[in-house]
Amino acid sequence: MDTVLGWVIPAVVVFGGTAVLAMLIGWAVRASRRSPRARASADRARTDAGAALVRLDDELGDFDIDVTLAGSMYGGDAPPVLRHAKMSAQHVRDQAFGSFAELDDPALVPVERERRAKDVLARVTKALAELDAARAQYARWTAEHRSAGDEVAAVRARLTAVQRQLGDPGALVASLRGRFDPSECADAEAAAARTQAALAEASARLDTAERGAADPTRNALPDLAAAERALRDAQDAARRLDQSAERLTAASDSVAAQFADARSAVRQAAALREQLEPDAAVRLGTAIARASAELDAVEPDSARRPMHAVDRIARIRDGLDLATGDARSAQQRLRGAQTALPGTLATAAAAVSRAEGVAATAGADARARLALAQRALGDAQRGTDAMTALDAARRAIRHAEDAEALANYDRLGRR
Numbered sequence: 001m002d003t004v005l006g007w008v009i010p011a012v013v014v015f016g017g018t019a020v021l022a023m024l025i026g027w028a029v030r031a032s033r034r035s036p037r038a039r040a041s042a043d044r045a046r047t048d049a050g051a052a053l054v055r056l057d058d059e060l061g062d063f064d065i066d067v068t069l070a071g072s073m074y075g076g077d078a079p080p081v082l083r084h085a086k087m088s089a090q091h092v093r094d095q096a097f098g099s100f101a102e103l104d105d106p107a108l109v110p111v112e113r114e115r116r117a118k119d120v121l122a123r124v125t126k127a128l129a130e131l132d133a134a135r136a137q138y139a140r141w142t143a144e145h146r147s148a149g150d151e152v153a154a155v156r157a158r159l160t161a162v163q164r165q166l167g168d169p170g171a172l173v174a175s176l177r178g179r180f181d182p183s184e185c186a187d188a189e190a191a192a193a194r195t196q197a198a199l200a201e202a203s204a205r206l207d208t209a210e211r212g213a214a215d216p217t218r219n220a221l222p223d224l225a226a227a228e229r230a231l232r233d234a235q236d237a238a239r240r241l242d243q244s245a246e247r248l249t250a251a252s253d254s255v256a257a258q259f260a261d262a263r264s265a266v267r268q269a270a271a272l273r274e275q276l277e278p279d280a281a282v283r284l285g286t287a288i289a290r291a292s293a294e295l296d297a298v299e300p301d302s303a304r305r306p307m308h309a310v311d312r313i314a315r316i317r318d319g320l321d322l323a324t325g326d327a328r329s330a331q332q333r334l335r336g337a338q339t340a341l342p343g344t345l346a347t348a349a350a351a352v353s354r355a356e357g358v359a360a361t362a363g364a365d366a367r368a369r370l371a372l373a374q375r376a377l378g379d380a381q382r383g384t385d386a387m388t389a390l391d392a393a394r395r396a397i398r399h400a401e402d403a404e405a406l407a408n409y410d411r412l413g414r415r
Helices: 002-033 036-073 080-102 110-145 148-166 169-177 182-213 221-273 278-301 306-327 330-359 364-382 386-414
Strands: none
Touching (some): 036 080, 036 221, 036 364, 080 110, 080 364, 148 182, 169 182, 182 221, 221 278, 221 330, 278 306, 306 330, 330 386, 364 386
């Protein structure tokens, strides 16, 4: 017995000590992965990735101008080296924005968050280098084969075509003002003013570039690029003007039907209330009363403010859906989604458009949230299942409002 104990006890001490040591090491490793130092390192990596991603997004905007200029000199199609570099960088940017948004997942430990942020940074840095290489290669070709006068003539032709295409933005705004409340026309008015200002800027820059092209001591390319950028701004503003007018007209055409559908949803909720337990019935009754009161408040002014009405109806329906919860049958939920979807889609499209107007020049967080909103809106518009599409549209609204808030916060921070 003494012999057995003589070797068992030391073995227990050795192996037990080893197990305790292993546990302590494991605990220390896990603690270090979540330590304040690890979190700070992950935050720095995320900031670096975000800054690089913003630079890539901005560089793609400038690079697109190079592609457009090249296309105007190539008979409408840019050289392959530019087109391929642009498509590759766009793919990287779109994926990187998704990966960047995932860095906010609270389930990620700091070490994993840092690893993913560094992966985003590496992909974005590589894409930036490829854009620079393509731009340099094209610049060498241009210097050998094209003249500033050729480029000025090509952009001048584009300016003339764009002016003819856009017509008079003020006429469309005037027609909207005659039908709707000024608050409903504000986005369209801003877009029209931006269109006209951008066209004037493009014309002035092109005149300067033309004088530079005639003077061998001057470089016309900066003014030429600025003219092209102003042209793109004009087209973008005109697109926003058209979209604002289309949304406003569509809201006006559909608002009466959407009120009818919302009233029907309230009646269905009231019928469901009769089948619930007393406590649940009281809660649903409160939600029904609130929805009815909000509809009553919005409806009288809906002809002059249809976009406002459509937005409020979508949010009222959202709240009513949450209140009814699982009390509805599958068929009732499907019917509710089908009638709520058009108004919610319109609200989502308007929210994404507003976010695009401010978030496209903001920091990485706002741009990443905007990318999520755009993706969700696309899913909603393409969806064939009403309930899934409705969820996507509501998700797009939340992401777009977050993007707008983040962009406004960035703007305040830069003042």
